[in-house]
Amino acid sequence: MKAPTYQWQPTTAEIAAAAGISPDQVERFDHNTSPFPTEWAPTAAGPSLSSLNEYPGADYRTLRIAAAELNGLEPEQIVPGAGADELILLCGRAFIDRGDNAVAATPTYPLYEISTLQAGGVFQSVPATSPDFAYPSDQMIRAARDADLVWVCTPSNPIGNVVTADTVEALIAATDGLVVVDAAYAEFSTGDWTERVETHHNLIVLRTLSKAFGLAGARVGYAMGHPDLIADLDGVRPPGSISSVSVALACAALGASTSMEKTVATTVAARNDLASGLQSVGLRVLTSETNFLLCEVGPNAHDIAQQLMGVGLVARKFPADGPLRDYLRFTVRTPEAHKRLIAELERCLG
Numbered sequence: 317m318k319a320p321t322y323q324w325q326p327t328t329a330e331i332a333a334a335a336g337i338s339p340d341q342v343e344r345f346d347h348n349t350s351p352f353p354t355e356w357a358p359t360a361a362g363p364s365l366s367s368l369n370e371y372p373g374a375d376y377r378t379l380r381i382a383a384a385e386l387n388g389l390e391p392e393q394i395v396p397g398a399g400a401d402e403l404i405l406l407c408g409r410a411f412i413d414r415g416d417n418a419v420a421a422t423p424t425y426p427l428y429e430i431s432t433l434q435a436g437g438v439f440q441s442v443p444a445t446s447p448d449f450a451y452p453s454d455q456m457i458r459a460a461r462d463a464d465l466v467w468v469c470t471p472s473n474p475i476g477n478v479v480t481a482d483t484v485e486a487l488i489a490a491t492d493g494l495v496v497v498d499a500a501y502a503e504f505s506t507g508d509w510t511e512r513v514e515t516h517h518n519l520i521v522l523r524t525l526s527k528a529f530g531l532a533g534a535r536v537g538y539a540m541g542h543p544d545l546i547a548d549l550d551g552v553r554p555p556g557s558i559s560s561v562s563v564a565l566a567c568a569a570l571g572a573s574t575s576m577e578k579t580v581a582t583t584v585a586a587r588n589d590l591a592s593g594l595q596s597v598g599l600r601v602l603t604s605e606t607n608f609l610l611c612e613v614g615p616n617a618h619d620i621a622q623q624l625m626g627v628g629l630v631a632r633k634f635p636a637d638g639p640l641r642d643y644l645r646f647t648v649r650t651p652e653a654h655k656r657l658i659a660e661l662e663r664c665l666g
C-alpha cells in the first residue's frame with residue numbers, strides 16, 4: 317500500500333497574502349508551537365556561526381550529553397534527530413520490516429501511519445469511539461498482542477488527553493514487539509516515561525524541543541531507550557540532519573530547563589483562560605494536558621475555520637470524512653491573540 321503523503325499547512329506568508337494583511341498579523345493557532353519569540357537565540361547560536369564551513373560532529377555527542385543529563389540517563393541511551401518527526405520515520409526504518417504489523421489508537425498523529433507504510437508495514441488503526449475520544453485501552457492491549465510495533469501518543473495529538481501509566485505498562489507487557497511512546501507534549505502533563513526506559517527494553521520514548529522548549533524552527537528532538545535500540549536507530553540515521561546552529565540552540569535550551577518550566581506554567585495558565593473563552597462562545601472543549609485545545613464546533617467547523625483564516629487566525633481543521641470533521645483545534649497563544657480569536661468566534665457563531 318502506498319504511504320499517504322503528509323499534508324503541509326499553508327505558510328504564514330500565503331495566509332497573509334490571501335487575507336490582505338501583513339504576516340505579523342497572522343496568528344498560528346494550528347501548529348502547537350510556543351508563542352514566545354526566541355530572543356535568547358542569537359547569543360546562544362553565536363559561536364556556532366563562525367564555523368559553519370565545517371559539518372557538525374556526526375555523533376552529536378554534546379547534544380546526547382545535554383539530553384542525557386536533563387533526563388538522568390547515559391548518552392548511550394539517547395539518539396538525536398531533526399525533530400521527533402525524523403525519529404518517527406527512523407523508528408519505521410529501523411524496526412518495521414515488510415509486512416510487519418504496527419498499531420495505534422486513532423485519531424492520532426498522522427506520521428505513525430506514514431512511517432509504517434513507508435517501511436512496508438501494515439498499519440492497524442484502533443478507533444477511539446467515546447464522545448471524548450478516551451483511549452481505547454482494552455482494544456489496544458488486545459491488538460498489541462499481535463503487533464510488531466505499538467505507537468502510543470501521550471499526551472495525545474490531536475485530542476490532548478493522556479494514556480494512563482497502567483495502560484502503557486499493559487501494552488509493553490502485551491507485545492513481543494516494540495512500544496514507541498511519543499511524548500512530544502510531556503512537559504505540559506504529569507506523566508513521564510523516561511525512567512521506564514531503564515526497566516523496559518522494548519520501549520522507546522520520543523521527546524522534542526519544538527513545543528515546551530519553544531524551538532520548533534531549529535528542528536531538534538531525541539529518542540531515549542535501551543542502548544541496543546539506540547544503536548539500531550543510530551544505524552539508520554543520516555549523518556548530519558541537525559545543523560551546528562540547531563545543536564548550539566538545543567544544548568542551551570536543554571541546559572535552561574528552569575526557564576522552560578516557567579513558560580510551561582504560563583502556557584498551562586493561559587490554556588485555562590483560552591478554555592473559558594472558548595466555552596463562553598458555546599464550544600465544547602475537551603480536557604487537555606498539552607499546549608492546545610480540541611473543541612467541538614459542529615457541522616459548520618470548516619466554514620468557521622475558513623472565516624477565521626480570512627482575518628489571519630489559523631485554526632487546525634480535520635478531514636471532512638473523518639471523526640473530527642466537526643472539531644477545530646487551537647494552540648494556546650498570548651492573551652491578546654486569545655482575545656482576537658474569541659471576538660472573531662463570537663462574530664462567526666453569533
Ligand SMILES: Cc1ncc(COP(=O)(O)O)c(C=O)c1O
Pocket residue numbers: 347348398399400401402425469472473498500523524525526532535536537
Ligand atoms: C505528537 C507529535 N509528535 C511529533 C511531532 C513533531 O515534532 P517535531 O517538531 O519535533 O518534529 C508533533 C508536532 O506537532 C506532534 O504533535
